[in-house]
Amino acid sequence: xxxxxxxxxxxxxxxxxxxxxxxxxxxxxxxxxxxxxxxxxxxxxxxxxxxxxxxxxxxxxxxxxxxxxxxxxxxxxxxxxxxxxxxxxxxxxxxxxxxxxxxxxxxxxxxxxxxxxxxxxxxxxxxxxxxxxxxxxxxxxxxxxxxxxxxxxxxxxxxxxxxxxxxxxxxxxxxxxxxxxxxxxxxxxxxxxxxxxxxxxxxxxxxxxxxxxxxxxxxxxxxxxxxxxxxxxxxxxxxxxxxxxxxxxxxxxxxxxxxxxxxxxxxxxxxxxxxxxxxxxxxxxxxxxxxxxxxxxxxxxxxxxxxxxx
Numbered sequence: 001x002x003x004x005x006x007x008x009x010x011x012x013x014x015x016x017x018x019x020x021x022x023x024x025x026x027x028x029x030x031x032x033x034x035x036x037x038x039x040x041x042x043x044x045x046x047x048x049x050x051x052x053x054x055x056x057x058x059x060x061x062x063x064x065x066x067x068x069x070x071x072x073x074x075x076x077x078x079x080x081x082x083x084x085x086x087x088x089x090x091x092x093x094x095x096x097x098x099x100x101x102x103x104x105x106x107x108x109x110x111x112x113x114x115x116x117x118x119x120x121x122x123x124x125x126x127x128x129x130x131x132x133x134x135x136x137x138x139x140x141x142x143x144x145x146x147x148x149x150x151x152x153x154x155x156x157x158x159x160x161x162x163x164x165x166x167x168x169x170x171x172x173x174x175x176x177x178x179x180x181x182x183x184x185x186x187x188x189x190x191x192x193x194x195x196x197x198x199x200x201x202x203x204x205x206x207x208x209x210x211x212x213x214x215x216x217x218x219x220x221x222x223x224x225x226x227x228x229x230x231x232x233x234x235x236x237x238x239x240x241x242x243x244x245x246x247x248x249x250x251x252x253x254x255x256x257x258x259x260x261x262x263x264x265x266x267x268x269x270x271x272x273x274x275x276x277x278x279x280x281x282x283x284x285x286x287x288x289x290x291x292x293x294x295x296x297x298x299x300x301x302x303x304x305x306x307x308x309x310x
Contacts, residue, residue: 011035019296022222025259033226040223043214044076053209054167056085059205061165063156064091064120066109069169071172071229073218077169078116090163094155096148097125097132108231114203123159125151130307136305137238144238150301154293160206172210175217178262179247183267186243193269194276205294216262 009020011032020030024039031039048054058250062077064070077089093109095102108120113120126132129151136151137144161169171182184193212220224230239245254261287293288300290307 047214058166061160061168062091063170066105073171093158095124145242164167173212178265181265
């Protein structure tokens, strides 16, 4: 039997007779543009409310790179502001100083924050760490994502603290979460599998929240396309060095052949966390002897990176 013409496939929502624009493989649902947007907004709201991510009076700093995930995050949070008493938003963009990449994404970030009227702060590696990422990575490009991630988390923490933020919202989606689970397993990194690095690291006085954790990358891209907010931007030139790139391709293939694979990985991680006694952090935290930031040892990871070129 020939495959049905996509124009003949209608939205599964009842009652609706509009053409479908997306097929959710794990649930079997076909959704039209209106119901796809509603689906994304509802899942976002359920994630935020179900995990009690936002409280009245919170000042939320959005980690805003200008890319698709952080764009969707900022738009969804901004649209939901009227439902949260006295909650305010600001966006923080970290300029790592990556030649031929970051300038364009910063331009996109400035465009959006100006259009919707959100307070916007830009903080650079050069101002905080004395050099841009390109210079700091010389000789250790294979560790690019690790080094950048550590420095970017510090930059966000410092900027959010200076802005008086109560929480930092990051744009990690379902795909990102599933990839992190598999990467931790492949590396044998049980502590990070058991404890959420975004909220559990002693350095992070400001809690991280992940309102997009229940949404797939495909759902987010479709939402941005349907709302007219999708913007094609260059990919970070260091991405090819990362294990995550290989894991992303592998998981995408598994998800296509076996819908629900990513959700099952995350569910397994959550079960492990619920049934595992955490041992990290029980000894308390201390101040880095170099910079004074809170860390779990004598010297924080940022100072190790900055003082030990490889």
